[in-house]
Amino acid sequence: MYGLTTTDHIPVSMTINVDNLPDCSRSTEDGANGVKVNWAKQSKEDVMFYCVRTDVLLREVQLPMDAILCSNINCDDDTHCNDLGEMYNSIVSAIYEASRPLHTHPRKVKNxxxxxxxxxxxxxEAAKTAHRAWVIAGRPRQGPELEHKKLTHARYKYAVRFVGKHEQALRAHSMAENLLGNNVTEFWKEVKATNRAKAVLPCHIEGVSGGDNIAEQWRLHYAALFNCIKSEPYCVGKLKEEVIHFTPSEVYHVIEQLADNKASGKDNITAEHLKLASPRVAALLSICLTGLMTHGILPDTMLTVTLVPVIKDKAGKIGSLDNYRPIALASILSKVLEKMLLDRLSEFIYTTENQFGFKAKHSTDLCIYALKEAVESYRRQGSTIFLGFIDASKAFDRVNHHKLFTKLKLRGVPGCIIRILVYWYAKQHMQVKWGNSLSSPFSVGNGVRQGGLLSPALFNLYMDSLSKQLGKCKTGCQIGNTLLNHLMYADDLAIMSPSTVGFQQLLDICSEYGVEFDVKYNAKKSVVLICRTKEDQKLHFPTFYLSGQSLCVSYCTKYLGHIITDRLEDDADMYRQRRMLYVQANMLVRKFHHCSDDVKVRLFRAYCTPMYAAPLWVNYKKETMCKLQVAYNDCLRILLEKPRSSSASKLFCDSGLSTLQALLRNLMFK
Structure with missing residues (x-):
C-alpha cells in the first residue's frame, strides 16, 4: 500500500460488528454472470475482430442433418429434439465466446x-513516479528526491481540490463542448449522468428483509398472480399443414430491426451481439428455428424470463408489493422468433376498428379525440351522454391460455404456430431478480408472455370478442351511419351511451364477458362521467353496476393520461401541463445551472416543449391559456436566469425556440 499511495493519510485498522445492519443493495441490470459488453466504446478493429471470431466459431457448429432435414411436422423423435437443442446452444455459446474478450466486469470504483x-x-501519474523514485532511493529525509516527491504530490492534491471544487462547472463545460462538436451521444450521456442517480433498493418489502428473502417473497407474489386462473391443458393434436420455413434474409431483416442498448436475458446475448456478428449467424438461426418449428419445441434458455420489480411511485410506499411493476428480461433470440411469428400472424389476428392499442398509425391522441368528438356531437344536439371508464385488474396477466389458443384456432392460425405457442406458454418459467439475488424459478399458468413482442397482439385478440359483442349491441352514439358505443386502447376501455338503460346494458355485457373469460374488473377504479345538457343539470340518474358492484360518478377522470371532465373542458388538463412545466424547469435549473445557455436551450427543448395531448385542447378559458403561456415563458427565464421583466419574445427569438402559440400550432399540424 505504501509503495503505491500518493496521499499522506495514515491507515487505521479496526473491527466493527455489522451483523445487525440492514441489507441495502443497489438495483442492477447486468446479465446473470455480472458481465456485459459496452459496444459503444468498442473500436472498429474490436468490432471487426468480433465479427471474424463469430464466423470462425460458428463454422464449428455441428449440423444435425437428420433433424434439420426432417419434414414430418408430427415428428416425435427425441433424438431430433435433443440435437436441435444442442445446435441452438452451440450457436449461443459461439456468439458469447466470440464476445468474451470484449467483456467488461463491473468494478466497485468511484465515478x-x-x-x-x-x-x-x-x-x-507524476506523483506516483516521484513516490516510487523516492522509495527506490531509500526514503531519504532530505535531498532532491524528497523535494521532487513533495512538489509533485502538492500539485496532485491541488488538482484534486480544483476538480472537486469546480465539478459542476467542468461538467457543464464538457456538455457545452459535446454540444458544439455535435457529439449528441456524449452530450446526452452527460445529461443522464447528472440527472440520474442509481436507486437504492428498500431494505424491507412487506416486512421481509434480506436480498434472498425478498427475492423469494417476490417469487411467491408473482407465482400466485401468474397461476390464479385454472384452465385445462390445450391439446393441439395431429397437424396437417406444411412446415413453416424461415429464410436467412428474413432472420437478418428481423435482427436489423431489434432495438439497441437493451438488457440481455439469461444467456447474456444482446441485439448488438447479433447485429455485429458474422452473416453466418442468420443462416444458422434460420436452419435451427425452422427445425424447432417443425418439431414444435424450444430450448430451455429461450423459455426463461427474468422479472425485475421496478417501483411505480417513488412518493408512495416503497415497501409495498403493489407499488412495483415487473420488467421482463427475455432472450433476444426469443424476440427474433416472435417477430417472425408476428409477421405471419398479422393476417389472422386483426381486431375491430374500436381497438386503438398497438396498431400502426394509431395513438392515444387519436383514441381520445374520437371519444371527445362523439360526445361533443351529441351535446350539440342537446343530448346527455353517459361515459364509463372501465378498469380491468391485471388484465394482461389474467389471460386464460386455453381460451386464447381456442381463439387462435377459430381465426384459422396455422396449427404449427399454435403448437409452438402452446409449448412456449406451457414450458416457460420465470425468476425474480432483486439486486444481486435471484429467486428460484416458477411456472406460469396464465397471462400473456412477459416481455414478448407477440403479447400485445395476442391480448388484443383475446379482448376482440368483447369489442364485437359491444358492437352488436344496438345502443350507443349514432355518428352518421356508424354506431359508436365503446373505444379500447389495449386494456383501457371506455363505453358510451345516450340512455341509462343502454349504458347499463353495455356494463352487463362487460360483466358477462369478464365471467366467461376471467377478466376481473375493479369497480373502485372504474368511473362514470355524465355529460349533462343544461336542461338535465338537476336530474337524478340511477346507480350503475359493474360485476354486481356500484360505480362511482365523478366530474373528471384521467383517461390515457389526459384529463376528461363531464363538461369536456380542457382547463384541468392544461393545469396538469402547467404544473409539469414548472417541475421540469425547476429540475433543470437545480441540476444544470452551471451550464452554458446553448446547453440550457437544448435541455429546454427536450424537457419542456413536448406537451402530451396538447392538440386536443379546444374548450378552455382564455385565462387558462394565459396562465399556461406565462408558465412557459417563466420556465425559459428561470432556466436562463433572466429577470421576469425581460422580454420573452426576444429570448425565444435569440434562442431559436418556438413560442407557446407556435409550438401548439406545430403540434397540431405535425
Missing amino acids: TKPGWTKYVAAHQ
Missing part, C-alpha cells in the same frame, strides 16, 4: 469526475 483526465491524471 470519474469531469475534468479528471484533463486536470488531474497527469499530476497523479
Whole structure:
C-alpha cells in the first residue's frame, strides 16, 4: 500500500460488528454472470475482430442433418429434439465466446469526475513516479528526491481540490463542448449522468428483509398472480399443414430491426451481439428455428424470463408489493422468433376498428379525440351522454391460455404456430431478480408472455370478442351511419351511451364477458362521467353496476393520461401541463445551472416543449391559456436566469425556440 499511495493519510485498522445492519443493495441490470459488453466504446478493429471470431466459431457448429432435414411436422423423435437443442446452444455459446474478450466486469470504483483526465491524471501519474523514485532511493529525509516527491504530490492534491471544487462547472463545460462538436451521444450521456442517480433498493418489502428473502417473497407474489386462473391443458393434436420455413434474409431483416442498448436475458446475448456478428449467424438461426418449428419445441434458455420489480411511485410506499411493476428480461433470440411469428400472424389476428392499442398509425391522441368528438356531437344536439371508464385488474396477466389458443384456432392460425405457442406458454418459467439475488424459478399458468413482442397482439385478440359483442349491441352514439358505443386502447376501455338503460346494458355485457373469460374488473377504479345538457343539470340518474358492484360518478377522470371532465373542458388538463412545466424547469435549473445557455436551450427543448395531448385542447378559458403561456415563458427565464421583466419574445427569438402559440400550432399540424 505504501509503495503505491500518493496521499499522506495514515491507515487505521479496526473491527466493527455489522451483523445487525440492514441489507441495502443497489438495483442492477447486468446479465446473470455480472458481465456485459459496452459496444459503444468498442473500436472498429474490436468490432471487426468480433465479427471474424463469430464466423470462425460458428463454422464449428455441428449440423444435425437428420433433424434439420426432417419434414414430418408430427415428428416425435427425441433424438431430433435433443440435437436441435444442442445446435441452438452451440450457436449461443459461439456468439458469447466470440464476445468474451470484449467483456467488461463491473468494478466497485468511484465515478470519474469531469475534468479528471484533463486536470488531474497527469499530476497523479507524476506523483506516483516521484513516490516510487523516492522509495527506490531509500526514503531519504532530505535531498532532491524528497523535494521532487513533495512538489509533485502538492500539485496532485491541488488538482484534486480544483476538480472537486469546480465539478459542476467542468461538467457543464464538457456538455457545452459535446454540444458544439455535435457529439449528441456524449452530450446526452452527460445529461443522464447528472440527472440520474442509481436507486437504492428498500431494505424491507412487506416486512421481509434480506436480498434472498425478498427475492423469494417476490417469487411467491408473482407465482400466485401468474397461476390464479385454472384452465385445462390445450391439446393441439395431429397437424396437417406444411412446415413453416424461415429464410436467412428474413432472420437478418428481423435482427436489423431489434432495438439497441437493451438488457440481455439469461444467456447474456444482446441485439448488438447479433447485429455485429458474422452473416453466418442468420443462416444458422434460420436452419435451427425452422427445425424447432417443425418439431414444435424450444430450448430451455429461450423459455426463461427474468422479472425485475421496478417501483411505480417513488412518493408512495416503497415497501409495498403493489407499488412495483415487473420488467421482463427475455432472450433476444426469443424476440427474433416472435417477430417472425408476428409477421405471419398479422393476417389472422386483426381486431375491430374500436381497438386503438398497438396498431400502426394509431395513438392515444387519436383514441381520445374520437371519444371527445362523439360526445361533443351529441351535446350539440342537446343530448346527455353517459361515459364509463372501465378498469380491468391485471388484465394482461389474467389471460386464460386455453381460451386464447381456442381463439387462435377459430381465426384459422396455422396449427404449427399454435403448437409452438402452446409449448412456449406451457414450458416457460420465470425468476425474480432483486439486486444481486435471484429467486428460484416458477411456472406460469396464465397471462400473456412477459416481455414478448407477440403479447400485445395476442391480448388484443383475446379482448376482440368483447369489442364485437359491444358492437352488436344496438345502443350507443349514432355518428352518421356508424354506431359508436365503446373505444379500447389495449386494456383501457371506455363505453358510451345516450340512455341509462343502454349504458347499463353495455356494463352487463362487460360483466358477462369478464365471467366467461376471467377478466376481473375493479369497480373502485372504474368511473362514470355524465355529460349533462343544461336542461338535465338537476336530474337524478340511477346507480350503475359493474360485476354486481356500484360505480362511482365523478366530474373528471384521467383517461390515457389526459384529463376528461363531464363538461369536456380542457382547463384541468392544461393545469396538469402547467404544473409539469414548472417541475421540469425547476429540475433543470437545480441540476444544470452551471451550464452554458446553448446547453440550457437544448435541455429546454427536450424537457419542456413536448406537451402530451396538447392538440386536443379546444374548450378552455382564455385565462387558462394565459396562465399556461406565462408558465412557459417563466420556465425559459428561470432556466436562463433572466429577470421576469425581460422580454420573452426576444429570448425565444435569440434562442431559436418556438413560442407557446407556435409550438401548439406545430403540434397540431405535425
